[in-house]
Amino acid sequence: xxxxxxxxxxxxxxxxxxxxxxxxxxxxxxxxxxxxxxxxxxxxxxxxxxxxxxxxxxxxxxxxxxxxxxxxxxxxxxxxxxxxxxxxxxxxxxxxxxxxxxxxxxxxxxxxxxxxxxxxxxxxxxxxxxxxxxxxxxxxxxxxxxxxxxxxxxxxxxxxxxxxxxxxxxxxxxxxxxxxxxxxxxxxxxxxxxxxxxxxxxxxxxxxxxxxxxxxxxxxxxxxxxxxxxxxxxxxxxxxxxxxxxxxxxxxxxxxxxxxxxxxxxxxxxxxxxxxxxxxxxxxxxxxxxxxxxxxxxxxxxxxxxxxxxxxxxxxxxxxxxxxxxxxxxxxxxxxxxxxxxxxxxxxxxxxxxxxxxxxxxxxxxxxxxxxxxxxxxxxxxxxxxxxxxxxxxxxxxxxxxxxxxxxxxxxxxxxxxxxxxxxxxxxxxxxxxxxxxxxxxxxxxxxxxxxxxxxxxxxxxxxxxxxxxxxxxxxxxxxxxxxxxxxxxxxxxxxxxxxxxxxxxxxxxxxxxxxxxxxxxxxxxxxxxxxxxxxxxxxxxxxxxxxxxxxxxxxxxxxxxxxxxxxxxxxxxxxx
Amino acid sequence: xxxxxxxxxxxxxxxxxxxxxxxxxxxxxxxxxxxxxxxxxxxxxxxxxxxxxxxxxxxxxxxxxxxxxxxxxxxxxxxxxxxxxxxxxxxxxxxxxxxxxxxxxxxxxxxxxxxxxxxxxxxxxxxxxxxxxxxxxxxxxxxxxxxxxxxxxxxxxxxxxxxxxxxxxxxxxxxxxxxxxxxxxxxxxxxxxxxxxxxxxxxxxxxxxxxxxxxxxxxxxxxxxxxxxxxxxxxxxxxxxxxxxxxxxxxxxxxxxxxxxxxxxxxxxxxxxxxxxxxxx
Numbered sequence: 001x002x003x004x005x006x007x008x009x010x011x012x013x014x015x016x017x018x019x020x021x022x023x024x025x026x027x028x029x030x031x032x033x034x035x036x037x038x039x040x041x042x043x044x045x046x047x048x049x050x051x052x053x054x055x056x057x058x059x060x061x062x063x064x065x066x067x068x069x070x071x072x073x074x075x076x077x078x079x080x081x082x083x084x085x086x087x088x089x090x091x092x093x094x095x096x097x098x099x100x101x102x103x104x105x106x107x108x109x110x111x112x113x114x115x116x117x118x119x120x121x122x123x124x125x126x127x128x129x130x131x132x133x134x135x136x137x138x139x140x141x142x143x144x145x146x147x148x149x150x151x152x153x154x155x156x157x158x159x160x161x162x163x164x165x166x167x168x169x170x171x172x173x174x175x176x177x178x179x180x181x182x183x184x185x186x187x188x189x190x191x192x193x194x195x196x197x198x199x200x201x202x203x204x205x206x207x208x209x210x211x212x213x214x215x216x217x218x219x220x221x222x223x224x225x226x227x228x229x230x231x232x233x234x235x236x237x238x239x240x241x242x243x244x245x246x247x248x249x250x251x252x253x254x255x256x257x258x259x260x261x262x263x264x265x266x267x268x269x270x271x272x273x274x275x276x277x278x279x280x281x282x283x284x285x286x287x288x289x290x291x292x293x294x295x296x297x298x299x300x301x302x303x304x305x306x307x308x309x310x311x312x313x314x315x316x317x318x319x320x321x322x323x324x325x326x327x328x329x330x331x332x333x334x335x336x337x338x339x340x341x342x343x344x345x346x347x348x349x350x351x352x353x354x355x356x357x358x359x360x361x362x363x364x365x366x367x368x369x370x371x372x373x374x375x376x377x378x379x380x381x382x383x384x385x386x387x388x389x390x391x392x393x394x395x396x397x398x399x400x401x402x403x404x405x406x407x408x409x410x411x412x413x414x415x416x417x418x419x420x421x422x423x424x425x426x427x428x429x430x431x432x433x434x435x436x437x438x439x440x441x442x443x444x445x446x447x448x449x450x451x452x453x454x455x456x457x458x459x460x461x462x463x464x465x466x467x468x469x470x471x472x473x474x475x476x477x478x479x480x481x482x483x484x485x486x487x488x489x490x491x492x493x494x495x496x497x498x499x500x501x502x503x504x505x506x507x508x509x510x511x512x513x514x515x516x517x518x519x520x521x522x523x524x525x526x527x528x529x530x531x532x533x534x535x536x537x538x539x540x541x542x543x544x545x546x547x548x549x550x551x552x553x554x555x556x557x558x559x560x561x562x563x564x565x566x567x568x569x570x571x572x573x574x575x576x577x
Numbered sequence: 578x579x580x581x582x583x584x585x586x587x588x589x590x591x592x593x594x595x596x597x598x599x600x601x602x603x604x605x606x607x608x609x610x611x612x613x614x615x616x617x618x619x620x621x622x623x624x625x626x627x628x629x630x631x632x633x634x635x636x637x638x639x640x641x642x643x644x645x646x647x648x649x650x651x652x653x654x655x656x657x658x659x660x661x662x663x664x665x666x667x668x669x670x671x672x673x674x675x676x677x678x679x680x681x682x683x684x685x686x687x688x689x690x691x692x693x694x695x696x697x698x699x700x701x702x703x704x705x706x707x708x709x710x711x712x713x714x715x716x717x718x719x720x721x722x723x724x725x726x727x728x729x730x731x732x733x734x735x736x737x738x739x740x741x742x743x744x745x746x747x748x749x750x751x752x753x754x755x756x757x758x759x760x761x762x763x764x765x766x767x768x769x770x771x772x773x774x775x776x777x778x779x780x781x782x783x784x785x786x787x788x789x790x791x792x793x794x795x796x797x798x799x800x801x802x803x804x805x806x807x808x809x810x811x812x813x814x815x816x817x818x819x820x821x822x823x824x825x826x827x828x829x830x831x832x833x834x835x836x837x838x839x840x841x842x843x844x845x846x847x848x849x850x851x852x853x854x855x856x857x858x
Contacts, residue, residue, distance in 0.1 A: 033695060081683060082678070082680045082683070166684070167683075275825075275826055297685075298685075300689075348679055351689060380679055405679050409678055489677070550768050
């Protein structure tokens with residue numbers, strides 16, 4: 001009966017209902033209900049998310065979603081972030097821009113992660129989409145400030161230019177002066193990752209004519225006195241990234257800044273401090289009580305007491321990114337101060353093995369006890385114990401993201417000398433909503449048994465230097481029904497694990513295995529059995545002879561499901577089986 | 578507490594701060610693990626040296642311990658952190674030599690590397706006595722400086738060009754390796770005045786100093802040359818007037834200028850060197 005009634009609704013009504021359905025997952029689900037819903041949904045979808053740019057072609061995306069306005073694209077596999085993927089592997093933007101331009105897609109927003117973005121693609125982008133509003137580049141490479149200049153100059157309605165942790169070749173800072181006088185629409189500008197100088201006068205003028213500017217993140221080339229002038233022009237800022245915070249605390253310029261900051265009552269998010277005179281931090285204290293987000297992970301210049309003094313003012317903090325020089329004691333202060341904390345990331349500050357700066361399990365336990373709302377964690381630590389993890393699991397069962405990294409990847413529990421299986425087991429058992437997990441420390445197959453048993457919502461799992469046998473990987477593949485991304489390095493998992501359930505990979509986005517036990521033969525078998533999978537072997541040092549012994553171990557394998565078969569832009573060292 | 582040796586139940590402690598996992602021998606036992614009963618007291622089987630890339634599966638009764646040999650060396654685009662510092666001869670490589678570990682985004686790693694070029698920490702022990710005293714000296718000089726040593730977080734672009742009047746070929750110096758003007762000046766003096774192979778034919782004999790001279794003639798005005806720098810606005814300024822950190826944030830390049838050409842600067846007085854510092858012995 002109900003179904004009949006639904007059919008009486010004209011399409012416009014159903015479309016209007018669909019307007020309220022915004023998540024990609026829900027939209028995808030809706031499109032599977034029936035043909036008519038598929039059609040309505042696809043004609044009305046404006047935001048498209050593509051987690052793997054090689055899973056589909058731009059032409060097919062346009063064909064299905066002609067009204068597309070916002071595109072999110074991800075390119076290289078996650079482990080590319082850690083230099084495990086060679087330079088020219090792929091993830092190239094240009095063909096997408098070319099195709100979209102050709103079909104006159106009304107593109108307004110482009111969000112990219114781990115893609116290779118050339119200046120040509122930025123130039124083409126800037127000239128092809130008259131209504132282009134937002135460009136967000138995360139962990140991308142391949143472009144220079146010339147490309148940014150083109151975007152600045154040609155995108156008349158630009159609202160958002162957000163560059164996060166990209167490798168950009170800096171050809172001087174004049175790109176910022178390419179924003180025309182008529183450009184007054186900027187809401188968000190983030191160029192913190194640029195290394196070179198910037199035209200400070202042009203920057204000031206740009207800020208002055210951008211009344212809607214809410215988010216501004218400066219690079220280290222912007223000194224404190226210019227910061228003060230900028231803040232005078234933009235007291236409405238909600239998110240501020242400070243470049244250089246170096247000055248003589250006794251100077252007039254500094255006192256001016258102190259006064260100016262008091263006017264910035266809307267700042268809720270603070271980051272940067274790429275260069276800092278710790279004694280100048282007092283100027284920031286007055287706005288700390290309103291902060292919900294604080295990122296000091298690029299500020300190694302702030303140490304110990306200054307850090308603690310700052311944090312003691314931040315009672316409303318929900319997100320904190322920090323370096324491990326805060327120490328366990330500092331984390332104790334966070335635990336007693338930041339009761340609203342939801343996300344914590346503690347990054348290593350000293351990679352040369354000095355245990356002094358690092359945090360240990362103590363800091364994490366303190367946080368778990370003090371911050372009941374914590375659900376997202378990235379924690380680089382010197383050591384971890386099972387007891388601590390068990391306590392953390394008891395204190396915080398809300399984790400959706402739990403990533404733990406011991407600096408020594410195979411470090412056991414230093415108290416008992418046992419592997420960390422039980423600790424992580426407790427985490428997965430307690431945190432029923434866990435979607436992302438990264439493991440480290442000494443680990444056996446046992447931890448994977450736990451993960452397979454308990455981690456029902458797990459979507460992404462990262463494993464390194466863990467396990468004893470194929471059983472480990474099999475526990476995970478059999479148990480984690482919602483698994484989408486699995487990345488494994490340096491584990492003793494081989495062909496048996498790889499081939500036991502080949503259908504599983506079609507339910508996942510991708511699988512990465514490097515320095516494991518899989519052989520060429522195993523990969524070939526898989527590729528033959530599943531034509532919908534691209535099984536790529538990355539053979540950068542030419543070690544693999546594809547015509548020879550199939551028992552050769554494969555150094556790096558990346559497989560992903562795709563609707564369009566092997567990609568045509570693969571470099572010579574990538575072989576799709 | 579270190580991971581590797583401790584795992585074996587071996588009493589040795591080594592130095593507490595070292596992460597020694599990479600040093601310990603790997604067990605290449607291919608039997609799958611039997612029980613979960615861990616007998617860590619058993620010594621690590623010393624069977625098997627490595628065959629290069631083979632990982633071996635078993636962990637057996639002992640920990641999975643890997644040597645640096647196990648990690649494929651042929652990974653291009655490897656961005657390794659700054660070279661590990663030897664604490665003493667033959668010390669284990671730092672964890673940063675494991676490719677891709679710790680798993681930090683390359684961009685962040687590069688930033689960290691450049692910060693790591695900051696003044697050397699106190700734990701560093703350098704081989705020769707002379708270097709040792711030089712280091713202590715450096716610290717002594719720099720500690721007299723009121724400014725925080727953490728000032729020079731300039732980021733990865735620590736190298737700036739240095740040109741000297743009369744020399745067609747310039748040099749580059751890493752500003753991140755210094756915490757104050759004195760050590761910078763000493764380094765420059767060594768670069769341009771002390772080395773017998775440097776092109777200093779035009780430098781008068783009186784200017785040649787031996788490297789054991791501690792006072793920086795470039796800074797105190799007693800030399801034929803002065804040290805100047807071009808700042809972000811393109812102006813040429815005398816080095817030494819502003820706090821070190823402020824200098825770092827505005828310097829673009831350096832020039833060792835003839836005093837006679839430094840118009841209006843005149844001879845520098847001792848008082849110009851305003852920061853109180855113990856004169857090195």
